[in-house]
Amino acid sequence: MSPATCFPARCISGTTFKPFSTNSANRTLRTALFFPGHGVHRVGMISSWVEAFPKTSKPFIDEMDSTLGFSLSRIVSRGPNSELNKTENSQPSIMATSILILRILEREFGFKTKERVDVALGHSLGEYSALVAGGYLDFLPALRMVRGRAExxxxxxxRARQRSGESYGMIALICEPDHLQSLISAIQEFLGPGSMGSKDDSSYEMSSIQQVLIANINSKNQIVLSGSIQRIKTLLVQLRQFGGHDPRAVRLKSDSPFHSPIMAPAAQYMxxxxxxxxxxxxxAMPCVSNVSAVPFTSKENLKDLLSRQCVETVRWWDSIRYLDQERGVKRWIGIGPGKVGRxxxxxxxxxIPSKGGGVWAICDPREVEDVINALEKSEHEDTDDV
Structure with missing residues (x-):
C-alpha cells in the first residue's frame, strides 16, 4: 500500500469534490460515534442525567456555568422555552448535554471511547461534540466557541429580518428516494450557482431569493432549505408548477437560516x-467533516472546513454512505438529546441490528445498559468472524 491512498473524486448532485487522501484511508473502521445538531433541545433534557449520576454531572455543570459566566444549566433545567429556544442558548446546551452523556458513559460505566470507537461525526452543530469526543478540541474552549458562534x-x-422585513428559518423537504437527485437538480436550476454553498463571504449581500440554500442533505429522501421562509415557499410553488416535484414540506424548529450565506459573519468569527x-x-480517531463528507486531513483543513460549515451544505447523507460503503462501519452509537440522528x-x-453491527441511541439513562450490552455482543460477534 502506498504511503498515501486516495479515493477518486466523488460527485453528488452535479458537484465534484476533491479526492480524500490520508495515510489511514484504507483502514477499516468498525464503530462510529455520532452527535445531534440544532433543534433537538428541550427543557429538562439534562435533569434525568443529573439525578441519576450527580457525582459526574454536578461538577460538569458547575464548570460549564462558570466557563460561560451565567447559569445555562438553569435555563436547560427550568426554561422557559422562550429562553432555551434562543440560538445562543440552545446550541451550547445541546453540545454540553451530548458531552455530559459521553462523560457519564466513560466515568460511570467505564466506557473507553478511544479504544472502542474508530471514528466520530456530528450533524451540523454536533460536529463540535464529535471534535471534543475525538480529542481535537477540549470541551471548555469548544463550549465557549459554540456559544460565541451562536451569538x-x-x-x-x-439583522436579516430588520433589513428585509421577512421571516427566516429552515424547511425540510421529504420526497420519494428515487426522486431526490432530480429534486436537488431542479432546486439548483431555480436558485442558480451557489445553491449548494459558497466560500465567498460577499454572498452575504445577495438578494433574499439567492440567499435560499440547500442547507442539509440528510438522507436518501430528505433535504433542508434555509433562508427567507417566503422565498422558500415561492420556490416550492415553482417546483410544483414547473419542476414536476411535490415534496412534503415541514417547517423546522428554528427562526435562523443556518448554513446559508446570511451566516457569513459567523464563518468569519470561526x-x-x-x-x-x-x-x-x-x-485519537478520525472525525468526518460536514462539508467534505470525509475525515479532516490536517489542522489547517479542519480550520477551513469548520469555518465554512456555517455557510455551506451539511453533507450528512454522504458522510454516512462514506463510512458505511467505503470504510466498513457496522456499529453506530448516537449520543445526545433526541432520536433524530439515529x-x-x-x-x-x-x-435492524445485524451480526456484528447495529444502530443505537443513548438519550436517556435508562437506555445505557441495554445499549452497552448490545454493543458488547456485536463486538464479540465481529471478533468471531475475523
Missing part, C-alpha cells in the same frame, strides 16, 4: 477564533 448567528438572523484555539492534530443513520444503514 453571531443570532445577530445575523436579527476563522478568527480557530486561529487562537488549541487544536490537536492528529487526534433515525437519519438508520435510513441509510438499516434499523
Amino acid at each position: 453571531v448567528m443570532a445577530q445575523c438572523s436579527q 476563522r478568527t477564533k480557530l486561529e487562537t484555539t488549541d487544536i490537536k492534530f492528529p487526534a 433515525n437519519l443513520v438508520g435510513k441509510e444503514v438499516g434499523r
